[in-house]
Amino acid sequence: MTDRQRGIPSIERAEGEPADIAVDAVRAFTADVFEAAGMARADAETVAENFLWADSRGVDTHGVQRIPWYLKWFDQGICDPRAQMTVIRERPTLLSGDGHSGLGQLVATRFVERMVPKAKDSGLCLGTIRMSNDWGCGGWYPHLAASAGLAAIATTTSIPNIAPYGSRTRLFGNNPMAFAFPRREGPPILLDMALTPVALGKVLRAQAEGTELPAQWGFQDRDGSPTNDPATALGGIIPAIGGYKGTGLAMITNLLAGVLSGSAHSGNVEVGKRGQFFLVMDPDVVHPDGAEAYYDAVEDLVAQVRAVDVLPGQAVYLPGELESQQRQARLAAGRIRYPASVVDGLRKAAGRLGLPFTLTD
């Protein structure tokens, strides 16, 4: 299988300078890019909102940095910017979808938007979508559910890079697991975690920026020896959290999102063939005493976390809290600082599509 089929991103070495870019400008630019690439305006705006959500939360490996990848897929004809999610099977608490190899951020968002009212009507909804794509920032999907007062679990297949424990064959993706639990007010408790000690996007970024990996990230070469060279690490044995536990979760998420969805799975995951799994739950129905009892319990949990004995020099946050604070601060400032490699990618994207590039003016 070639890199083209895998969709393995190659971030080119950075040219130019980092830049502070206005949030509104990068949002509009992103929508313009996807519209110019062939997407309907409303869909392009949905995708732009997803990217800005990631970037504003500091998960900027999962936002506009990826625009060049997707444009390449469009050019190669392996991802159709106009493709829409269709429903294969629908029951009151079940939805099966097909993404027709469209942009993941679009088809998976439309899929969850379809699940939310079903979960509201029926108390819960389980959904799987096949023939989807890289979905960007995994937390976005349970966040959509939480914005409607629903709790959610989501996972996806991804590029096979985690080896079954004891081997060096990359068979399962470093599949994120994302969970959101709404609170009575404010942002939800939102855990979005991949199964490696650090996001692979950080390794790609180190490669682009020409820096070494910290030893504690635990990357190994193909023979199992430690390495801090990003390229060697990306070609070696990628560690999973908790050893066989993390590699086991990689298999399980592959079964949930790849096998159960009817998508490609394991070593056959490639562009346009990812699968995703979602479970959306209405606390008002699932909690035996209803929504208010649920919210009381969540607030009690938060109060318990706020009251812990913090270690010297440390701070304690709820999952997603730091990201949510960062988003608030960045939206208030109206600007996001992007590294040189990202700015360069956006400039080239504009050039390729014949769009003006005024983000760094």
Place this chain on the structure above:
Amino acid sequence: MTDRQRGIPSIERAEGEPADIAVDAVRAFTADVFEAAGMARADAETVAENFLWADSRGVDTHGVQRIPWYLKWFDQGICDPRAQMTVIRERPTLLSGDGHSGLGQLVATRFVERMVPKAKDSGLCLGTIRMSNDWGCGGWYPHLAASAGLAAIATTTSIPNIAPYGSRTRLFGNNPMAFAFPRREGPPILLDMALTPVALGKVLRAQAEGTELPAQWGFQDRDGSPTNDPATALGGIIPAIGGYKGTGLAMITNLLAGVLSGSAHSGNVEVGKRGQFFLVMDPDVVHPDGAEAYYDAVEDLVAQVRAVDVLPGQAVYLPGELESQQRQARLAAGRIRYPASVVDGLRKAAGRLGLPFTLTD
């Protein structure tokens, strides 16, 4: 909160010798113990089967080793051996239960037994049970579903011992996550993992046996310094897999099994107030192309795992495979070797209930 309320087990220092005990004898003995403690015979046999399932699979920290704990709870009146699960709310794809502080292995088993036909009828079933207890070996519950051809996810609250990342206050249980996916033939793919690098039962066992903990287990004292003393480790900061990822999963499983079930949660989990969360799925309904396509994909996944490039000196197993092989071997041999501390506990249990103890004859 006292140890009595927490239900923190104290394994006494071993007296006597390890012993090879006949499987049939220990199963009958276990049923006799629970019947003598007040449980109906059929329920006592269900519990005995659960314990032997754990012990035969080599998960012998979760089997008959725990009999003395439960007898103590019965004596203290904090767990009623006669209590049965009751249904709070039922919908085609939802079940809410109450365990009435009965033995976890009994009420959670009865709960899953009730979920299985619902998932068969409706394609899936989400269930939560409150006022349950320590459920023993977590893999048992998805295993029950997989035996009926269903895939399942399960998690439970447990004794609070994992601190929010950056603190030393034990707030969340080392909650197991268990997953089973049935295969066309033979035992399912079954991942059963707690959120610490090693099971706390192994630390308790080391304490009972008077041995030190290996450094790589990563336990810390209350100030965050490494320790290999079991008692210090049990009183210190217990590590979670992947740092903030594992502590985050501890919070999420607490939200699923504790908060959504309407049970106690976080620092308030104690004997008789645990909650459990289950999701049971029929692959024939969830997979858009039905059961045969699901089984084909699973067998393809297994074939891919069998074909990996194994590292020198290592072996690769499916999750649960080693345990399943061990069970087969132990059942074939008809005997299980128990350590001195466990044999001693069983002898004392027999004495307390006035039962003959002939297991080591």
